[in-house]
Amino acid sequence: MNKLRFYRDQEHAPRAEGSDEHSSQLARLLESDIQDDVVACRELLDNIHGLSRENDRISRTGNSFNITLTPRRTTLRNLSLETGENYILDTGRVERALQEWLNFIT
Numbered sequence: 474m475n476k477l478r479f480y481r482d483q484e485h486a487p488r489a490e491g492s493d494e495h496s497s498q499l500a501r502l503l504e505s506d507i508q509d510d511v512v513a514c515r516e517l518l519d520n521i522h523g524l525s526r527e528n529d530r531i532s533r534t535g536n537s538f539n540i541t542l543t544p545r546r547t548t549l550r551n552l553s554l555e556t557g558e559n560y561i562l563d564t565g566r567v568e569r570a571l572q573e574w575l576n577f578i579t
Contacts, residue, residue, distance in 0.1 A: 477503075477570060479577045487578050498538075498549050498560045499567065503574045506535030514575045521568045542567075 476492035491497035541548040549560040
């Protein structure tokens with residue numbers, strides 16, 4: 474289950490908030506690397522759908538995050554944090570968040 478809340482700010486920019494540390498990092502990814510970009514969101518969803526074998530891996534670096542996708546887990550690394558801490562999430566959870574974000578921004 475995603476613990477995310479989506480809303481638009483005063484400038485009508487899409488915003489996301491997470492209720493725990495992993496959801497907060499996922500919210501930051503959506504805000505900073507996907508933003509209002511429907512094409513980028515769909516591409517990332519297509520990448521997830523294209524993962525078929527256990528050893529498949531896709532990496533992408535955006536504005537603030539490096540994201541590594543495998544069929545089962547997704548690793549988010551916030552490039553702006555000095556600690557370089559990795560956040561491990563279930564890829565299904567990331568896929569649901571991306572789909573919800575796509576529905577929100579379209």
